Amino acid sequence: MDTGTPAGGAFGAHLHALRTGAGLSQTDLAQSAGVSVRGLSDMERGRSRGPQRRTVQALATALRLDAAAAQELERLASLGRPRPASAKAARPAAGLTGTGDTTTSQTSPARAAAHHTLALPRDLSDFTARGPALDRLRALAEDLDAARPPIAVVCGQPGLGKTAFAVHAAHTLAPYFPDGQFALDLRGMDTEPVQPRDALARLLRALGTPEDAVPASTEDRAGLLRSVLRDRRVLLLLDNAATEDQVRPLLPGHGPTFTLVTSRHALAGLEAVHRVELALLRREEAVELLSRVIGPERVQREAQAARDLADLCGHLPLAVRIAAQRLAARPDEHLAKLAGQLAAHEDRLDALRTGSLQVRAAFALSYRQLDEATRTVFRRAALADGPDVSPETAALLAGLPLRRTARCAQDLTDAGLLQPHPTSDRYRFHDLLRLFATEQTTEEDTPADITAARTRTDAWMLRRAAAAAQLFNPDHQPDTSGGDPDPATAPAGQEQAHAWLEAERTQWLAALHRAQAAGRHQQVLDAAEAMHWFSDRVMHWELWADVFGRAVDSARALGSRRDETVHLNYLAWARTTCRYDHTTALGTAQAALALARESGDRLQAGWALNYAARALNGLGQTDQAIAHLHQAADCLSHQSDAQSRLAELSTLNLLGQHLRQVGRPDEALAIHRRSEALCRAGIPGKPHELISLYRASAQRHIGNDLAALHRWQEAEAPLRHAAASFETARMPAWSEPVRLDLGIVLRRLHRTGEARAILTAAHEALVRLNHPRQLEAATQLRLLDEADGVDGHGSTTGHTRSQ
Known part of the structure; x- marks a missing residue:
């Protein structure tokens, strides 16, 4: 179609030969010439048919070509550029008239x-x-x-x-x-x-x-x-x-x-x-724009500062060009100096101006086109916490109905002031637009307006978060007072509740912080208590130490010793299970134990001994951990209430696990059989689904006890049952360690293909969860690849407070 294509190919082949002859990689030449690696690759492959003269000159300089060689490179590049208009006009073209015939365009040279x-x-x-x-x-x-x-x-x-x-x-x-x-x-x-x-x-x-x-x-x-x-x-x-x-x-x-x-x-x-x-520039493209404006030498001298500038400009072409032209007008100014000025968050828009070019002015043009309600949504959305905002949060902050806010958000998307999430109903700001929106909030809203917006939103968020989390509580009774603030839009079931809590976790956690700072301590306690059962589902969230730590502080502020004891126990769990901070967790559990004994609360004393044992085991003091668990089991066995039975089940499972770890698998198996028998007998007042999860935990341990006794074939069935139960309950923090245990057993049974598939899936999931057993899964996969068939068996290091 276009005779420039072969020429473009000739230029690319010649450029490739020159680069390889000089012993340079594409990255080396791209950096020296101030072009992107992708751009250079496109030239060599003939996709970029005729690069501009300036680019060709930069390539010739980087390749250290003499005048003749540089002239030849430019000649080949020029052949790949579009032909003059006269050549195009002379080419016959079908269908150029409105009649649809094949007559050629009769272009007048004068016209x-x-x-x-x-x-x-x-x-x-x-x-x-x-x-x-x-x-x-x-x-x-x-x-x-x-x-x-x-x-x-x-x-x-x-x-x-x-x-x-x-x-x-x-x-x-x-x-x-x-x-x-x-x-x-x-x-x-x-x-x-x-x-x-x-x-x-x-x-x-x-x-x-x-x-x-x-x-x-x-x-x-x-x-x-x-x-x-x-x-x-x-x-x-x-x-x-x-x-x-x-x-x-x-x-x-x-x-x-x-x-x-x-x-x-x-x-x-x-x-x-x-x-x-058009999208934002990639970082290397933003750096290339800097190079083209101020010259590759300055960029090469301060390569990291150039990358920092690109990032601070948010890879927005206008912002990068303003920074570049400002530097071009000040040839002695260091790139690092400007980067430092832009890093001052509140002054960034002031720094991004040169002559008549201003990032702020470009944003203001679009902002002024909006109606009052849409401007309010834009400003107030910048008050949201986290990288994106939902229409519900924007509506609360703006003080507008949800449907009206959703229309405003769409208008803001159409105006390019908000970016829609590709798959969910959420929106995000470009960094510089968020700064601009925050400026407008400061200028147009009073401090009282902002405080009222945040207070209204935080109260709603904490009520919704507590109601969503309560759906995971087996004792939860629907339609209780203080439930969801908007039942019509409330999550229906655990799956939707989990999705909402995940999507809005930055928002509700920030609301919890502000509630405590404002002295709304009962609000903090209610939200944290509601999160207790849900936190078992997502043990990899490190924020639980923050949530329960704030609840402890709020309990103390209210003078509630019982709440303080309960949340100290939760905090001990979070520190050892979520953050693996066993030393601090041990001190926390001991503080809970002292308060529980002081008040005669045997249930909380049992839990405190349980959590102290977890921390001691994490510190390598397994014998002391076992002693603590014996005390906890004895303490709890004398209680007749259902909560004590659940705590006893959890304690027995953990005790058997520690016994197995110190080489006493026969005793461990007996303990776990006892736990399973308690589950089969049932606990009055507790739902079957909950007891099934406790039984699955016992079966997991039974499978690992049998594996420790090298009774591989017997170990497979209980492990499969446990994995299936946790997976059905959508508890990956529980199902994936069991999947690893099952893969280990299958490897020992020499069912290599099945073992590899299960171990691979377990390893990938454990990495996503940042679980400490991810390294063990990688080791088991390596063992499969070793020809000598090195033996090994799994150890179960997962902990549970509720099972």
């Missing part, structure tokens, strides 16, 4: 060369990246179908360089459109954007229509424009569009016209268009 008032703006010689997007537009131009003239909409958040990209693309594609290239600013960010009637008049006059021949009505002008464009090979750049209604009358009907539209809005209502959604 192609005519001057007009809508000439393209100046292209940027240092334009960087966007190669794939340019390639897609080039493909549209090369395969242009006059029956369906292409319309490409370039959209995205403020600062992505949409206009710069479109102008660069228009200049790049100009040779394909010898009848002219026309650029019209529709001024979509102004208070009064250009009216379609006026835009049509300007386009018609630029295309050669006499003033007195331009019709009066918008409809007639649109029809005349379509007629004029029917047989002309023209490129239209409609920049900064406001709405679909503004753009539609300006679009061609049939003919070889290519239309580029840029907008800060998605223009989702435009039909049959090609969408080019």
Whole structure:
């Protein structure tokens, strides 16, 4: 199709030969020349057909070519660039007239060369990246179908360089459109954007229509424009569009016209268009832009500072360009100095300005276009904690109904001020836009407004979090007072509750912090108590030490010794099980034990001895741990209530585990059989599903006891049952260690294929959970690969407070 392709291939092959002849890797040459590795790779493979002169010169300098060799490299590059307009115009093209026949376009040289008032703006010689997007537009131009003239909409958040990209693309594609290239600013960010009637008049006059021949009505002008464009090979750049209604009358009907539209809005209502959604630059592309503006030498001298600058600019093209041009105007200023100024979070937007270019001004243009409610949602969403925000949280912060907030969030997405999550109903800010939103909150909302928004949101969040977590409590009774703040939208069942608690955990944890700081201690205790059973499902969350530590402080502030004892026990569990801080956990459990004995609370005393034993075992003091567990079992066995039976089951399971660890598997097996018998007998008042989980825990231990006795075949069945029970209950922190135990048994039974599959799955899951047994799983996989068949058996190090 294009004779530039072979030439582009010749340039790439020649460049590859020069680089390899110089003994350089692609990374070496890319860094020396100030180009991206991807860009260099595209050149060598012939995907980038004709790089710009500046790029070729940088490559020649990095390769240390003499004048003749550099000239030859430039000659090959020039052959790969698009041919002049005259060459393109002479090429026969099918279907270029509106009639759909195969006659060629009868382009008038005078018309192609005519001057007009809508000439393209100046292209940027240092334009960087966007190669794939340019390639897609080039493909549209090369395969242009006059029956369906292409319309490409370039959209995205403020600062992505949409206009710069479109102008660069228009200049790049100009040779394909010898009848002219026309650029019209529709001024979509102004208070009064250009009216379609006026835009049509300007386009018609630029295309050669006499003033007195331009019709009066918008409809007639649109029809005349379509007629004029029917047989002309023209490129239209409609920049900064406001709405679909503004753009539609300006679009061609049939003919070889290519239309580029840029907008800060998605223009989702435009039909049959090609969408080019620009993304943030990659870090290496941002650094390449710096290199092109200030020169590769400065970037190479401060390579890390250049990368830091790219990150601090959020890889936003406008911000990177502002930083680069500021440095270009100050040739002696170090990159590290500017990086330090940008690192001052509150001053970053002040630092990102040079001359008339300002990141803040670019954002403000879009912000001013919003209605009052949408501006409020934008500002208040910046008060949310965590990397993203849900419509519910935004509605609470804004003080608006959920449905109204959801519409505002969509409008903010269309305006490029919020980024939607690809799979869930959540939104996030670009870092610099969050700073801008925070500025607007400070300027437009009073401190009282902000405090009220946060208090309202925090109270709602903690009530929802407590209600969701209570769904995991086997004793939970629905419809109790103080339940979910909005039953109509409450999670239905454990799966939805888990998903909500996961998605909003940063938000509800921050709400817990603020509640305690504000002295709302009962709110803190209620939320932490509700989390107790749920925390068993996600033991890998290190935040539990924070949650229960704050509950202890709130209990002390309220003077509640019982709550203090209970949450000291929870805290001891979290420190040893979630954070593996056994020394601190031991001290915490001992403090709980002292309080429990002081008040005569035998249940909490039993739990404190249990948690102290876990910590002692983690510190390698297994004999002392066993002694503590014997005390705990004795303490609990004299109690008749259901909670004491559950604590006894947990204690017996742990006692047997420690006995197995010190080489007493026969005693361990007897203890775990006793635990299983208690489960079979049942506990009055406790649901069957809960007791089934305790029984699964006992069966896991029974399987490992049998494995320790080398009774491999007997060990398989109880381990399979335990793994299936925990998996059904969606408790990966429990099921995956059991899966590892099962894989070990299968390896010892020489069922290699099955063992490998189970051990691989267990290893991957344990890594995701950051479980301490992940290394053991990796070792077991290595043992499978060893020809000598080294023997080994698993040890169960998982702990449980509730089982």
